[in-house]
Amino acid sequence: MNIDGKLIAKELREKLTVEVAELKAKHGVQPLLTVIIVGDDPASHIYVKNKVKQTQEVGMISNEILLPANTTEQYLLQQLEQLNNDTSVHGILVQLPLPKHLNESAVISAINPDKDVDGFHAVNSGRLFNGESNALVPCTPQGCVLLAKHHIGEDLTGLHAVIIGRSNIVGKPVAMLFLQENCTITIAHSKTKNLDEVCKQADILVAAVGIAQFVKADWVKKGATVIDVGINRIITEDGKTRLVGDVDYDNVVTKCGAITPVPGGVGPMTIACLLKNTLVATKRYLT
Ligand code: GUN
Secondary structure, X not given: OEOOHHHHHHHHHHHHHXXXXXXXXXXXXXXXXXXXEEOOOHHHHHHHXXXXXXXXXXXXXXXXXXXXXXOOHHHHHHHHHHHHHOOOOOEEEEOOOOOOOOOHHHHHHOOOHHHXXXXXXXHHHHHHHOOXXXXXXXXXXXXXXXXXXXXXXXXXXXXXXXXXXXXXXXXXXXXXXXXXXXXXXXXXXXOOOOHHHHHHOOOEEEEOOOOOOOEOHHHOXXXXXXXXXXXXXXXXXXXXXXXXXXXXXXXXXXXXXEEXXXXXXXXXXXXXXXXXXXXXXXXXXXX
């Protein structure tokens, strides 16, 4: 069966809409998310357009800063300092990837960790690693856990979560989140020996490896919950392009207990969790 990320994300946004209205009524504060986009990457512009639209739909203020591809690092850092100091701004997101001449890690480090709604700042990674409650947690990993819980239930204690992928954006943080849920965790990756055998042990299998249809049906334990983070564009036999995940969906779907489809699984949850982080950052600012 499918785990319907589109529907679950919509329900989360509806809940956030109510909370944003309550915050406005009680404190007279409307959460404000600033998104900075540098350059003309078409995919990034589509992502940002969706973020802006959904931010406004839940009743938050969206502020978009468009900068040319030749923006200097010094100018970008100055902009971030202004936003850090602006008390009306609760969340700051710099859309990635950045043009090659800009140092991503220097840029992320310049964001105030308490406004870092992507949760990419080392201070937030450290807080997550230490299990501190004031971490802003990366959005896609949060979405993965919410989707797994939607199928399995709130209590994941003792389940074995196998994560394929070790990125700072998905693999490492999602492992920390499942550990917090009392799961046993294994972080595997494309170089793991006997990867199929490792995956077969998973009650929850998270595929975040970036290889189209990589995870095969005989790697999956019967009844497992499969969370597919991949977004890969492939060319089909008739020459058209199609989006597929990191899991061989058509064969895995008959074996597993539940799976997130691509598209319509993890993707919609990422933006919903970004809005959740913006609300969390706003509430923390008020207290
Ligand atoms: N580019 C693709 N996904 C993301 C994301 O979640 N955050 C940012 N900042 N950039 C991205």
